[in-house]
Amino acid sequence: MLTCSYFSQGKCRSCNWLEQPVEQQLTNKSSQLATLLEGLNVEQFLSPVSGPESAFRNKAKMVVMGAAHEPVLGIVGPDGSPVSLCDCPLYPQDMQALLHRLEKFVQQAGIPPYRIDKSKGELKFILLTRAQHSGEYLLRFVLRSHNAIERIERTLPQLLADWPQIKVVSVNIQPVHMARLEGDEEIFLTEATRLEEVFNGVPLFIRPKSFFQTNPVVAAELYCIARDWVAELKPSRVWDLFCGVGGFGLHCASHEVGVTGIEIEAEAIACAKLSAEALGLDNLSFSALDSTGFAQGQDATEVPDVIIVNPPRRGIGEQLCQSLSAFAPRAIVYSSCNPVTLAKDLKLIDGYEIKRVQLFDMFPHTEHAEVLVLLVKKGL
Numbered sequence: 179m180l181t182c183s184y185f186s187q188g189k190c191r192s193c194n195w196l197e198q199p200v201e202q203q204l205t206n207k208s209s210q211l212a213t214l215l216e217g218l219n220v221e222q223f224l225s226p227v228s229g230p231e232s233a234f235r236n237k238a239k240m241v242v243m244g245a246a247h248e249p250v251l252g253i254v255g256p257d258g259s260p261v262s263l264c265d266c267p268l269y270p271q272d273m274q275a276l277l278h279r280l281e282k283f284v285q286q287a288g289i290p291p292y293r294i295d296k297s298k299g300e301l302k303f304i305l306l307t308r309a310q311h312s313g314e315y316l317l318r319f320v321l322r323s324h325n326a327i328e329r330i331e332r333t334l335p336q337l338l339a340d341w342p343q344i345k346v347v348s349v350n351i352q353p354v355h356m357a358r359l360e361g362d363e364e365i366f367l368t369e370a371t372r373l374e375e376v377f378n379g380v381p382l383f384i385r386p387k388s389f390f391q392t393n394p395v396v397a398a399e400l401y402c403i404a405r406d407w408v409a410e411l412k413p414s415r416v417w418d419l420f421c422g423v424g425g426f427g428l429h430c431a432s433h434e435v436g437v438t439g440i441e442i443e444a445e446a447i448a449c450a451k452l453s454a455e456a457l458g459l460d461n462l463s464f465s466a467l468d469s470t471g472f473a474q475g476q477d478a479t480e481v482p483d484v485i486i487v488n489p490p491r492r493g494i495g496e497q498l499c500q501s502l503s504a505f506a507p508r509a510i511v512y513s514s515c516n517p518v519t520l521a522k523d524l525k526l527i528d529g530y531e532i533k534r535v536q537l538f539d540m541f542p543h544t545e546h547a548e549v550l551v552l553l554v555k556k557g558l
């Protein structure tokens with residue numbers, strides 16, 4: 179069982195299932211899923227896929243608190259005081275060390291942390307993403323204004339000399355009080371603007387604003403299994419809706435299998451296009467569009483053999499369920515991070531048999547899970 183001193187001291191309760199052995203967590207998640215899917219005819223529940231219990235997370239979102247001479251990177255604790263989470267055991271050792279170094283960086287640069295209660299200060303968050311295959315980093319500072327950029331630039335050369343693994347550094351300007359985590363303006367402080375990752379030999383790219391799965395070991399397995407399921411169907415074209423940087427579609431792509439990827443975030447689409455180029459495939463197309471709107475604008479004759487969907491927690495919604503039912507592709511592969519909306523959507527898709535359901539333990543020590551579902555058109 180994973181031990182976490184922050185948890186045992188009541189300072190961080192994010193991993194609310196930490197006291198259960200992982201095997202027990204998986205049993206509980208599987209039975210919760212089975213309950214949610216009750217009433218749907220599932221042919222096969224496959225064994226859950228899990229990864230390491232600790233050091234698996236590739237992304238840290240740290241609130242910056244305290245004072246410029248004594249900054250704290252972490253969370254606001256249950257009693258309202260700052261809790262440094264640099265030693266959170268979900269992060270790999272080198273990432274923990276870098277988080278400590280970043281606390282020192284903020285102190286050296288003399289950047290005042292933003293104080294929500296006083297609407298004062300500059301530095302709101304530090305966001306750190308690690309590429310698993312290389313151990314390289316993307317580092318972002320979320321600032322209230324442009325005022326502290328010069329201080330960051332002045333102190334950055336020493337940090338980059340100490341940590342050459344940091345490849346991309348950017349500043350995000352978030353001028354709004356207590357609103358979204360990040361703002362629209364992104365300023366790069368390095369020549370490099372993207373981090374390279376590789377899953378199962380497939381090149382993937384991470385830019386500041388593109389969604390990227392936070393558990394690389396389990397995500398790589400998820401893409402691999404989705405690719406196997408799609409390959410069994412021998413499609414000539416696949417749609418990957420809510421494609422992000424293209425993980426699912428790029429895994430399925432080949433000279434024989436073309437992919438159309440649709441995603442709302444333009445930065446993620448830019449990443450997917452870079453991957454397509456790196457793979458040397460010219461039968462891939464990625465566009466920054468709303469998935470529901472895209473589907474509604476398509477002619478039924480252009481519908482591919484397989485449609486993959488991987489929506490945010492809210493699910494794909496009634497309209498897209500209707501479009502999928504009307505298009506009636508041979509198969510639909512639905513990957514969901516929210517079994518509640520998954521169950522709701524599955525009930526709205528007509529004309530399909532649920533062949534397989536598999537749980538992926540993407541978020542250990544919490545009640546959350548990723549679920550992959552294969553739907554095959556009735557009568558095939």
Ligand SMILES: C[S@@+](CC[C@H](N)C(=O)[O-])C[C@H]1O[C@@H](n2cnc3c(N)ncnc32)[C@H](O)[C@@H]1O
Nearest residue numbers: 389420421422425441442443468469488489490
């Ligand atoms: C759970 S993520 C999945 C991303 C990708 N499939 C992956 O494996 O990394 C959901 C994605 O849907 C995108 N998204 C949200 N709303 C959307 C919409 N209306 N149309 C298209 N994409 C959307 C988000 O930007 C995000 O990249």
Ligand code: SF4
Nearest residue numbers: 182184190192193266
């Ligand atoms: S998120 Fe990290 S610090 Fe918080 S309870 Fe989980 S393991 Fe502990």
